[in-house]
Amino acid sequence: MKTNWKKYLTTGVILSASALLLAACGDSSSDKKDTASSDKGSTAKPEGDIKLWVDTEQVDMFKGIVADFEKEYPDVKVEIAAGSSADAKQDVSKDPGAAADVFMMPHDQIGQMADAGLLYPFTETKFAENVKKDNVDSAVEGATWKEELYGFPYGVESQVLYYNKAKLSEADVKTWSEMTAKGKIGTNFGDAGANYIFSPLFMSNGDVLYGKTGEDVKGTDFNNENGVEVLKWIAAQKNNPGVVQSSAEALSNLESGVTDAFLSGPWSKNDVEKALGENMAVAAYPKVDFGSGEKQMKAFLGVKLFAVNQQTKSPVAALTLADYLSNETSQMKEFEGFGIVPSNKTLQTDSKVASDAVTAAVIEMSDSEHSVVMPKLPEMNTFWPAMDALINDTYKGSIKEDQYMNKLDKLVSDISKTTE
Incomplete structure (x- = not known):
């Protein structure tokens, strides 16, 4: 059984800071007046020296945003330093007391970091209201763990379909069958990394991974007829003349004309343009027929977050900064500077944002019809290699059709074991 370290180590800090934050919200209800009249509550405002970690290449851009923040909140001084959002769990856990007060992180690390007492929950504050009101539902879901908000969304990320419009039309790429009949897609079924691209096929066909919320260790149901249909479809792609197994060579195949389409994310935009x-x-992903009619092909959705260190000595200031870095104005600057697709509802409909083709496709993919928020459970570490092996071996024909259900049973069993 997992120990809830947050419960034992940080309860006092959370209650104390929450009192400050609730008072700062300006709530005049009687049950909060006593808090507001206390010494700390009456002076609750953003103040103190705090440290911010952002990705190395984005430091200069955030210096400008932080300068604007400090003008608005002159009692807060922010030290900005280069970090790595992908390594947030590793970097913060080394020495939480010395780590940044506010840092970037991908949403799929929330489960492990929250359970380890590394993240500051803020569900009962005004900041939670902003997150829920301003951002798309999928981003809010990504920022939530066990019904607690731990992150401030500032962007969403999903794979999309890139294609050569000289070879394929908009109509051609609406369905997998039409696309592969009219042209060739270069994608990876047979090598490592197929798991990220094609695991969501099971959710496309009605199954769930770790339950509907992605938080139930025993909630995966791939071992059913829907799952068998998906494996049959994967196996059939080996003999589909419109599918070219492509991994490292996917971009070169696209450039040389060997293939006409490619599944990847906004990180590949410049390479595909070249x-x-x-x-x-x-375009957004096409529809796929697993044998019982066309279903929308889904992708995993990633959510980019700012989070607050549980051990921050200035929680009001840290939360205020995280809120500011993820507000509408800041998200627009992050879009303009680095093409980060906003999670903000208003910006997703902004003409400047939507005029970018890749961004528009990611925004379309960010709804629940086109994507599933990647689960945040630590058990995903077990899921990835198991799913890679299943997809690779099915595609290559190493697993026969009469073995599909047994293999799915084993997969579900293996990934349902609680990680200690």
Whole structure:
């Protein structure tokens, strides 16, 4: 059984800081007046020296945003330093007391970090109201763990379909069958990394991974007829002339004309533009027929977050900064500076944002019809290699059709074991 270290180590800190934050919200209800009249409550405002970690390449951009923040909150001084959002769990856990007060992180690390007492929950504060009101539902889901908010969304990320519009039309890429009949897609079924691209096929066909919320260790139901249909479809792609197994060579195949389409994310935008030039086009994922009618092909959705260190000595200031860095104005600057697709509802409909083809496709993919928020459970570490092996071996024909259900039973059993 997992120990809830947060409960034992941080309860006092949370209650004390929450009192400050609730008072700062300006709530005049009688049950909060006593808090507001206390010494700390009456002076509750953002103040103190805090440290901010952002990705190395984004330091200069955030210096400008932080300068604006300090003008608005002159009692807060922010030290900004280069970090790595992908390594947030590793970097913060080394020495939480010395780590940044506010840092970037991917949403799928929330489960492990929250359970380890590394993240500051803020569900009962005004900041939670902002997060829920301003951001798309999928981003809020990504920022939530066990019904507690731990992160401030500032962007969403999903794979999309890049294609050569000189070879394929908008109509051609609406369905997998039409696309692979009219052209060739280069994608990876047979090598490591197929798990990230094609695991969501099971959710496309009605199954769930770790339950509907992605937080139930025993909630995966891939071992059913829907799951068998998915494996049959994967196996059939080996003999589909419109599918070219492509891993490291996917971009070179696109550039040389060996293939006409490619599944990847906004991180590949510049490379695809180089490969296809003016013929580059982008779309949301196509529909797929697993044998019982067309279903929307889904992708995993990632949510980019700012989080607050549980051990911050200035929680009001840290939460205020995280809120500011993820507000509408800051998200627009992050979009303009680095093409980060906003999670803010208003910005997702902004003409400047939506005019970018890749961004528009990611925004379309960010709804629940097109994507599933990647689960935040630590058990995902077990899921990835097991799913890679299943997809690779099914595609290569190493697993026969009469073995599909047994293999799915084993997969579900293996990934349902609680990580200690």
